[in-house]
Amino acid sequence: MDNTPINGREQAVGKLTGMIGLARRAGKLTFGFDAVLQDIETGKAKAILLSSDAAERTAGKIKAAGERKKSNLAVIPLTKVQLGLAIGRDDTAVVSINDKSFAGRILDLARAGSFLEGKTNPGGNQAD
Numbered sequence: 001m002d003n004t005p006i007n008g009r010e011q012a013v014g015k016l017t018g019m020i021g022l023a024r025r026a027g028k029l030t031f032g033f034d035a036v037l038q039d040i041e042t043g044k045a046k047a048i049l050l051s052s053d054a055a056e057r058t059a060g061k062i063k064a065a066g067e068r069k070k071s072n073l074a075v076i077p078l079t080k081v082q083l084g085l086a087i088g089r090d091d092t093a094v095v096s097i098n099d100k101s102f103a104g105r106i107l108d109l110a111r112a113g114s115f116l117e118g119k120t121n122p123g124g125n126q127a128d
Contacts, residue, residue, distance in 0.1 A: 013077055016109045017086045019102070020049070020095065024087040028099035031087060033058055036096045040065045045096035046103035047072040051080045054093035062094050072103060074110045 023029040030039050039045040040062070048066050050059055052075060059075075066073040076083070080091040087095065097103040 009077075012109060012112060016076060016106065017078065017082070019106050019109060020083070020086045020097075021088075023097050023099065023102040023106070026099070026102070028102050029087065029095050029097055031089060031092050031095045033062070033094060036062065036094045037065055039096040039098060040069050040071055043069065044098050045069075045071055046100050047074065047097040047107055049073075049083070049095050049097065049106070050075045051083045051093045052077055053079045058093050072107055074107060076110060 020029070024031075030036055030045070036045065036048065040048065045066075048062060048071055050062060050073070054062075054075075063073060065071075078086065080093050083095065084090050084092040097106055
């Protein structure tokens with residue numbers, strides 16, 4: 001993986017989008033409300049990513065489940081359309097990353113780009 005320092009929000013968003021797409025192609029990503037909620041409840045989700053324009057009800061339920069299970073959660077600066085495009089789907093409000101390495105890298109990118117809005121819990125729910 002590329003460990004080049006991130007300069008600027010636009011570059012950080014590009015790297016984040018690319019990493020999300022890579023996780024999808026590697027089969028390490030789940031999308032859609034019900035599927036992500038199931039991943040959270042079963043402990044499969046290593047990171048949960050919400051689009052910046054996710055419906056309030058969707059975001060509230062996902063955040064509540066994530067907090068209950070002490071999952072890593074980030075509201076990312078991608079709209080539902082942009083998140084969907086990153087994974088080759090239609091509008092997508094929420095995805096879960098189900099691999100510890102991918103989750104760690106994606107959360108690192110979110111931190112480095114200074115747009116990590118959600119709670120992260122580095123020790124929470126990351127065991128394989």
